[in-house]
Amino acid sequence: xxxxxxxxxxxxxxxxxxxxxxxxxxxxxxxxxxxxxxxxxxxxxxxxxxxxxxxxxxxxxxxxxxxxxxxxxxxxxxxxxxxxxxxxxxxxxxxxxxxxxxxxxxxxxxxxxxxxxxxxxxxxxxxxxxxxxxxxxxxxxxxxxxxxxxxxxxxxxxxxxxxxxxxxxxxxxxxxxxxxxxxxxxxxxxxxxxxxxxxxxxxxxxxxxxxxxxx
Numbered sequence: 001x002x003x004x005x006x007x008x009x010x011x012x013x014x015x016x017x018x019x020x021x022x023x024x025x026x027x028x029x030x031x032x033x034x035x036x037x038x039x040x041x042x043x044x045x046x047x048x049x050x051x052x053x054x055x056x057x058x059x060x061x062x063x064x065x066x067x068x069x070x071x072x073x074x075x076x077x078x079x080x081x082x083x084x085x086x087x088x089x090x091x092x093x094x095x096x097x098x099x100x101x102x103x104x105x106x107x108x109x110x111x112x113x114x115x116x117x118x119x120x121x122x123x124x125x126x127x128x129x130x131x132x133x134x135x136x137x138x139x140x141x142x143x144x145x146x147x148x149x150x151x152x153x154x155x156x157x158x159x160x161x162x163x164x165x166x167x168x169x170x171x172x173x174x175x176x177x178x179x180x181x182x183x184x185x186x187x188x189x190x191x192x193x194x195x196x197x198x199x200x201x202x203x204x205x206x207x208x209x210x211x212x213x214x215x
Contacts (some may be wrong), residue, residue: 041108045115052111059107067104070094084158092149096132126195133194140188141181146174180204 038052047055060066062076070091077090097105097113111118131137135145151170181189181197181204189197198205 019067041111045111045114046119047111055111055114056107059110067106068110069104073105081156081158084156086156089152089156090150092132092135092152092194095135102103122199123195126198130191130194140190141194142188143174146177146189150174162179177204 006028038049038056041047041052043048045052059068061067061070068076073094074087074090077093078086080086095101095106097109099112100106113128116128120128130141133141133146133149135148147170150173154170177197178189180201181193183193183196
């Protein structure tokens, strides 16, 4: 979560809210995509209007057109993980934020997802994480899908973070998760199985929270 927040807010330290309120409303009429009014987004998210102003300024600094495509998202994300390859994980994360599945993330997509990740309930956060792992969006997480995400996270963190990591570590991690999550042993994990397993197992919940830190 910290990475995504950092991506679009790193240039917002010196913010004059009174001036920015006018500037933001003006620029909303000038960019290629005009986001919904901040009042409406305030009602739909867990952010205050002032927080939305800061987030919007950071977003438009990185994405003047008002939308971000996947290549731009990957480029920005890679800056935070110089010792690893973040491209695969950034691809999956981009798809999770791209709610309309049209190849771009609007400001509304960004803040709606971020609202859940930062201030949503435990159930909401787990549902969002399940959606990230459910790569083909069929309502289930397969062993292969979870392995893809976990391997992408390890690749992103890089050899300097895990110098002694062996190639089968992601598979071992997934095997341990599936043993606890796949209650009926049918080879896939449903949303209910995923949420229940995380809520019942403190270790698993901490693991999911650890992965959240690279979102």
